[in-house]
Amino acid sequence: MADPLRLGVAGLGTVGAGLVRIVQRNARLVEARGGRRVIISAVCARSRGKDRNLDLDGHGWEDDPVALARRDDVDVFVELMGGGEGPAKASVEAAIAAGKHVVTANKALLAEHGHALALAAEEARVALRFEAAVAGGIPIVKALSESLAGNEITRVLGVMNGTCNYILTRMWDAGLPYETVFEEASDLGYLEADPTLDVGGIDAAHKLALLVSIAFGERVKFDGIEIEGIERVSIDDIKQAADMGYRIKLLGVARRSGNGVEARMSPCLVPEGSPLGQLPGATNMVVVEGDSVNQIVLRGPGAGEGPTASAVMGDIVDIARNLVAPVFGQPAETLAEPIRIRGATPTPFYLRMTIADRPGALAKVAHALGEAGVSINRMRQYRHSEPHAPVLIMTHDCVPADLDRAIESLAVTGVVEGDPVAFRVEEV
Amino acid sequence: MADPLRLGVAGLGTVGAGLVRIVQRNARLVEARGGRRVIISAVCARSRGKDRNLDLDGHGWEDDPVALARRDDVDVFVELMGGGEGPAKASVEAAIAAGKHVVTANKALLAEHGHALALAAEEARVALRFEAAVAGGIPIVKALSESLAGNEITRVLGVMNGTCNYILTRMWDAGLPYETVFEEASDLGYLEADPTLDVGGIDAAHKLALLVSIAFGERVKFDGIEIEGIERVSIDDIKQAADMGYRIKLLGVARRSGNGVEARMSPCLVPEGSPLGQLPGATNMVVVEGDSVNQIVLRGPGAGEGPTASAVMGDIVDIARNLVAPVFGQPAETLAEPIRIRGATPTPFYLRMTIADRPGALAKVAHALGEAGVSINRMRQYRHSEPHAPVLIMTHDCVPADLDRAIESLAVTGVVEGDPVAFRVEEV
Numbered sequence: 001m002a003d004p005l006r007l008g009v010a011g012l013g014t015v016g017a018g019l020v021r022i023v024q025r026n027a028r029l030v031e032a033r034g035g036r037r038v039i040i041s042a043v044c045a046r047s048r049g050k051d052r053n054l055d056l057d058g059h060g061w062e063d064d065p066v067a068l069a070r071r072d073d074v075d076v077f078v079e080l081m082g083g084g085e086g087p088a089k090a091s092v093e094a095a096i097a098a099g100k101h102v103v104t105a106n107k108a109l110l111a112e113h114g115h116a117l118a119l120a121a122e123e124a125r126v127a128l129r130f131e132a133a134v135a136g137g138i139p140i141v142k143a144l145s146e147s148l149a150g151n152e153i154t155r156v157l158g159v160m161n162g163t164c165n166y167i168l169t170r171m172w173d174a175g176l177p178y179e180t181v182f183e184e185a186s187d188l189g190y191l192e193a194d195p196t197l198d199v200g201g202i203d204a205a206h207k208l209a210l211l212v213s214i215a216f217g218e219r220v221k222f223d224g225i226e227i228e229g230i231e232r233v234s235i236d237d238i239k240q241a242a243d244m245g246y247r248i249k250l251l252g253v254a255r256r257s258g259n260g261v262e263a264r265m266s267p268c269l270v271p272e273g274s275p276l277g278q279l280p281g282a283t284n285m286v287v288v289e290g291d292s293v294n295q296i297v298l299r300g301p302g303a304g305e306g307p308t309a310s311a312v313m314g315d316i317v318d319i320a321r322n323l324v325a326p327v328f329g330q331p332a333e334t335l336a337e338p339i340r341i342r343g344a345t346p347t348p349f350y351l352r353m354t355i356a357d358r359p360g361a362l363a364k365v366a367h368a369l370g371e372a373g374v375s376i377n378r379m380r381q382y383r384h385s386e387p388h389a390p391v392l393i394m395t396h397d398c399v400p401a402d403l404d405r406a407i408e409s410l411a412v413t414g415v416v417e418g419d420p421v422a423f424r425v426e427e428v
Numbered sequence: 429m430a431d432p433l434r435l436g437v438a439g440l441g442t443v444g445a446g447l448v449r450i451v452q453r454n455a456r457l458v459e460a461r462g463g464r465r466v467i468i469s470a471v472c473a474r475s476r477g478k479d480r481n482l483d484l485d486g487h488g489w490e491d492d493p494v495a496l497a498r499r500d501d502v503d504v505f506v507e508l509m510g511g512g513e514g515p516a517k518a519s520v521e522a523a524i525a526a527g528k529h530v531v532t533a534n535k536a537l538l539a540e541h542g543h544a545l546a547l548a549a550e551e552a553r554v555a556l557r558f559e560a561a562v563a564g565g566i567p568i569v570k571a572l573s574e575s576l577a578g579n580e581i582t583r584v585l586g587v588m589n590g591t592c593n594y595i596l597t598r599m600w601d602a603g604l605p606y607e608t609v610f611e612e613a614s615d616l617g618y619l620e621a622d623p624t625l626d627v628g629g630i631d632a633a634h635k636l637a638l639l640v641s642i643a644f645g646e647r648v649k650f651d652g653i654e655i656e657g658i659e660r661v662s663i664d665d666i667k668q669a670a671d672m673g674y675r676i677k678l679l680g681v682a683r684r685s686g687n688g689v690e691a692r693m694s695p696c697l698v699p700e701g702s703p704l705g706q707l708p709g710a711t712n713m714v715v716v717e718g719d720s721v722n723q724i725v726l727r728g729p730g731a732g733e734g735p736t737a738s739a740v741m742g743d744i745v746d747i748a749r750n751l752v753a754p755v756f757g758q759p760a761e762t763l764a765e766p767i768r769i770r771g772a773t774p775t776p777f778y779l780r781m782t783i784a785d786r787p788g789a790l791a792k793v794a795h796a797l798g799e800a801g802v803s804i805n806r807m808r809q810y811r812h813s814e815p816h817a818p819v820l821i822m823t824h825d826c827v828p829a830d831l832d833r834a835i836e837s838l839a840v841t842g843v844v845e846g847d848p849v850a851f852r853v854e855e856v
Contacts, residue, residue, distance in 0.1 A: 022578050022720055032645065032758045033577045131575065137721040139567075139575030145568030146751070147559065149461045150450050150741025217460065275727065278706065292450055292738035293565040293728065299703065300724035310720035313578025323574070323751040330460045 004037035005320045006073050008100075010065040010091055011080035012045040013392040015105055015132065017052050019078065024055065030313070034320030037248035041073040053303070065091035069100060075107040076101040076127075076319055081165035082110035096120045096128070101324075103275060103315040105132035105308055111206035114213065115335070127324040134207040135160050135284040137307030139314065144214045144288060145329035151290025153215040155255040157426065159206035160265075162282030162302035163190045164230050164250040168267075169280055171249070178231070183213050190282070200229035201250060204401035205209035208252035214329040215254065215263050217336055224340030226264035232421055233267050236353055240392050241269050241423075244378070246298030246350075247277040253427055260339030267349050268426040275299065276428050287428060347427075348377060353410065353420035355381075357389040361415040365391060368413050372406035374398045388417055394425070432465035434501050435746045437526075438493040438519055439508035440473040443533055443560065445480050447506065448735030452483065458563040458741070462748030469501040493519035497528060503557075504529040506740065506745055512536035524548045524556070529752075531743040533560035539634035542641065542648035543763070545608055546755035555752040557743035557832055562635040563588050563712040565735030566728040567742065572642045572716060573757035579718025583641040585854065588693075589632035590710030590730035591618045592678040596695075597708055600666050600675070606659070618710070628657035628677060633693040636680035639714070642757040644689050652768030654692035658807055661695050665780055668820050669697050669851075672806070674778075675705040679854055680742065688767030696854040697778050703727065704856050715856060755829050772824035775855075776805060781838065781848035783809075785817040789843040793819060796841050800834035802826045816845055822853070 007023070009016055023030070031037045044067075062068040069077045069091045077095035079102060083090045085111070088109050095102050098206055102121065104110070110117065110130055121128035131141045135158070153249060159165050163185055170181045182199065185191055190198075205227045213220040230250050237261030241248050246269035254263040272274045275297050279285050284302030289295045301307035318324070355361045362381060369376060371406045378394040395403070403422060410416045430705045435451070437444055451458070451468055472486030472495075497505045505523035507530060509516045516537050518596045523530050532538070532547065536559055538545065549556035559569045563586070572581070584819035587593050598609045610627065612618055618626075625631045633655045641648040642847055658678050669676050674697035682691040698704045703725050707713050712730030717723045733747040746752070756763060783789045790809060797804060806822040823831070831850060838844045 019722070026580055026719070029580055029645075030578060032762055033573075033754075034753075035759065137724055139571050142570065142575050143567050145461075146746060147570050147742040148738065149745035150454060150458060150738050152454055152457055215558060217457075248437070264721050273702070275706075278703075290738065291454070292446070292734040294732075294735055294743070296567070296726065296728035297566055298724065298726055301722050304722075306720040307722055310576065310718065313720070314575040317577035318574060321753055323753060325749055325751060326461075326463075331463065334460055 002036040004039045005034065005316070006039055006041040006075045007078050007316065008042050008068045008071055008074035009040055009078045009080065010044045010068055011082070012043060012052055012054065013080065013310045014305045015312065016045070016080040017054055018305035019080065019312050020054055022309050022313050027124040030317060034156065034317045036320050037239040038316060038320060041067055042069040044073060066094045069095035074100055076103060076316060079106055082106055082108070084112045089113060091177045092117060093120070094126050096126055099124055099126060101127040101319050102131045103147060103312055105130065105212065105312060107133040107175040107203065109423060110221060111209040111222040114210065115332060118332035121327055122332050127319050128327045129318065130210065131315050132308045132311035134210055135286055136300065136302040136304065137310050138213065138284055138286060138298045139311070140298055141214065142296060142298055144211060145325055148288060148290050148293060149329070151292045152291050153288065155253070155289040156215045156286065157251060157253040157428070158212050158286035159249050159254050159276060159279055159284055160286070160302065161198055161250060162209045162284055163198040164204065165279060166190060166282045167199070168230060168233065168238065168248055168250065171235050172242065175235060177235050196229070199231055201227045201265045204250060204252055208254060208263060208265055212254045212261060212263050213335065216256060216336040217330055218261065219335045220328065221338040223340065226266065226342065228266035230267050236390065237338055237421060237423070239354065241350060242272065244254045244394065245272050246270060246425065247272050248423065251276070255345065257344045260341040262341045262344055264343065266424060268424045269428055270428055274428045343400035346399050348425040349395045349403055350423045350425060351395065351420055352390065352413040354388045354390050354417040355416045356417065357387045362391065364413040364415050367409060368409040369406045372409055373402050374406040429771045430464040432467045433462065433744070434467055434469040434503045434839055435506055435744065436470050436488055436496045436499055436502035437468055437506045437508065438472045438496055439510070439674055440480055440482065441508065442733045443736045444473070445482055446733035447508065447740050448482055450737050450741050458745060462745045464748050465747060466744060470496055470499060472496040474724045477543050488654040494522045497523035498526045502528055504531060504744060507532040507534055510534055510536065512540045517541060520545060521548070524552050524554055527554060529555040531557045531740055533562040533740060535634040535638065537629065539637040539648060539650040542638065545761060546760035548739050549755055550760050551766055557745050557746065558638065560736045560739035561848060562638055563714055564728065564730040564732065565738050566712055566714060566726045568726055568834035569642065569725060572639060573753055576592065576716060576718055576721060577757065579720045581716065581718050583681070583717040584639050584643045584714070585679060585681040585856070586714035587677050587704060587707055587712055588680050588714070588730065589626055589678055590712055591626040592632065593707060594710045595627070595676065596616060596658060596661065596666065599663055600670065603663060605663050606661060624657070624682045627659055629655045629693045632678060632680055636693055638684060638732065640682045640689060640691050640761065644684060646689065646766040647763045648756065649766040652766065654694065654770065659694050664818070665849060665851070666779065668777060670700065672822065673700050674698060674853065676851065677681070677704060677707065677732065679704070681854055683773065685769040685772045688769040690769045690772055692771065694852060696852045698854055698856055702856045747813050771828035774827050776825055776853040777823045777831055778853060779823065780818065780820040782816045782818050782845040784843045784845065786813045790819065792841040792843050793838060796837040797834045800837055801820060801830050802834040817833040
């Protein structure tokens with residue numbers, strides 16, 4: 001039997017505590033599968049005194065994650081602190097420099113610095129693994145970088161933030177306005193310390209950036225991903241979309257487009273009968289389309305102690321077995337310079353606006369859209385609060401540039417109150 | 429750049445032809461990801477002359493798969509001939525003996541001889557991979573044996589035969605009887621040469637046997653899996669189940685039970701709103717539940733040239749990268765002796781029978797069930813062809829042994845015509 005694999009665990013929050021529990025609870029199972037014992041040499045967290053209902057006896061303690069990363073009795077540095085800069089970045093860099101393998105759940109760190117870290121890790125011939133950073137317990141990183149390695153990937157899309165999916169699903173189920181459900185989610189502790197990371201789509205976009213790199217063989221690049229949060233999704237939008245057979249989801253979509261890649265994270269209408277349309281609560285789902293496999297769908301818990309720690313443990317067992325694939329699916333120095341194409345793919349758009357309730361107003365709206373080359377598939381004006389009339393429009397396929405022009409010309413009609421809401425329709 | 433990885437491809441049917449096309453079409457992609465070129469040294473098939481619309485120039489030819497397996501210019505023997513014995517078994521054994529890696533899509537071979545082959549492969553330190561053998565393009569073997577390695581698996585269930593799911597879905601969608609849809613499927617070429625492999629549940633049970641071994645750390649054992657096909661599922665059953673909020677699927681279910689494992693492949697009622705209940709057409713789906721991950725769901729094409737070849741190619745790229753995990757998730761010599769427990773888990777059952785349409789008949793049925801300790805949740809008698817009255821019963825949780833006793837005692841009531849139909853209800 002080989003020597004044990006020795007972990008240094010930095011961060012004892014939800015995921016870190018979950019990992020410690022798995023290592024303790026499933027030690028025999030993990031040893032049988034990994035071919036060697038997996039033990040925790042030492043841990044590190046902000047406050048040593050804090051009661052975590054964890055048995056840390058026999059594990060060393062470090063106050064400084066960098067010191068933990070450099071310990072001689074650590075083979076794998078497990079970074080579960082989070083944060084795109086600061087201690088997480090410093091300690092991961094230190095671990096790689098010291099020739100330690102790294103497993104992390106840190107999407108922000110990798111979205112911002114993933115390429116440099118991958119180059120360093122491959123140079124040092126150590127693993128840098130991050131299954132837990134994308135969609136929690138769903139093995140999407142492994143599926144994309146290993147199982148589907150024979151495919152030219154044509155599209156990756158999915159729901160990658162459970163909090164946003166909880167909010168949107170709950171709004172629909174209970175008919176409640178965004179603000180009310182946001183408060184509920186906050187009370188339930190579903191939101192990040194900075195909620196805009198969730199509802200602003202940034203957390204989900206970090207994850208999409210990692211999948212784009214693997215799927216399309218590019219260096220990780222967070223800039224250039226179009227990001228729109230769910231703050232502007234109203235209960236009216238959800239009801240009107242449902243009325244037309246759609247659900248609204250915060251959807252990440254990436255596809256090859258010309259000589260580049262189109263990547264966006266935004267509220268989209270998806271068919272209610274599709275797996276994405278039916279995705280409930282805080283669940284995540286990633287759909288991958290490739291030239292050979294056609295389409296596979298992976299669904300599971302996107303967060304939480306057990307599922308995220310499960311993904312971390314999967315990476316650790318791979319390292320125990322010496323299964324170390326390139327960080328982003330091919331050697332980092334061979335990854336292409338990213339070229340971001342803004343929405344070149346025409347899709348239908350859902351448009352919602354409030355117009356003055358007076359003769360000719362609707363005609364002006366229709367005319368403005370036509371002038372911009374946006375043709376109307378369905379249009380509906382429905383009763384609402386006087387003197388304003390809400391108008392719903394489903395366009396035929398158009399590119400965002402045309403839609404932007406159309407929205408500009410709507411502004412000058414003088415009949416549209418405020419800014420129209422526009423969401424893409426993504427067929428799955 | 430390392431030496432190219434040289435394949436010997438045995439079998440040029442749907443999957444074999446698909447693999448040759450991927451190797452040719454995505455050569456640059458595969459080289460970038462695998463770190464080396466993947467080339468086909470030679471192929472082998474029944475008839476050399478047959479027009480396959482394939483460019484085989486530059487590939488050697490062998491009439492004998494065993495000779496192909498032993499060629500000096502073959503590093504990986506790819507067995508895509510099928511069949512549990514004969515040339516497939518002989519050539520895979522020859523390849524391992526000659527120190528070649530093996531990739532196969534052959535569920536029958538592995539279900540019957542998987543343990544012996546795994547022992548031989550691990551002894552010879554070569555890979556034996558079979559992602560394509562279970563659920564086509566769905567990466568379930570890798571998910572179970574690698575991604576979820578930190579979990580104690582509590583239940584594995586799924587739809588693993590696309591043809592049966594097509595038949596059952598089509599019966600429901602079109603309201604057609606089994607026989608008619610069976611003919612359709614046959615005309616569409618969906619059925620195996622021996623259709624009982626599909627509709628009898630054997631093909632799907634082969635796949636389940638492989639998943640059981642990985643999930644529960646046992647030697648592969650096909651015997652002892654309870655198997656019931658879909659031949660007895662009538663359009664009436666499908667309609668009545670739907671009326672109660674269920675769909676009928678040919679479902680493989682495996683769970684730990686006492687000191688053994690319960691494994692069955694049989695028609696089950698699943699909630700219509702669940703991912704399994706909504707699974708359309710020939711699609712496959714596998715649901716895995718573990719102590720940390722809770723539940724993940726994988727959905728995708730269960731067969732077809734592209735998807736199955738995609739899975740084969742994923743295994744090949746792993747070998748190109750020297751990622752070789754134990755065949756069944758842990759070293760074969762450490763796998764436990766299988767202990768099969770017959771249905772110890774109580775579940776509700778759907779019971780359908782035809783009784784004589786005369787006073788007291790229903791009472792006799794209810795009494796017989798009660799005597800056997802099977803309590804009735806819902807019971808319904810509905811109009812049908814005189815003089816017989818169809819009766820539907822949904823029981824409360826009970827174990828199959830009690831249900832069997834109940835069915836025996838029904839026979840002696842003298843009011844039940846023929847054999848009652850009984851299907852499990854599986855909650856997901």
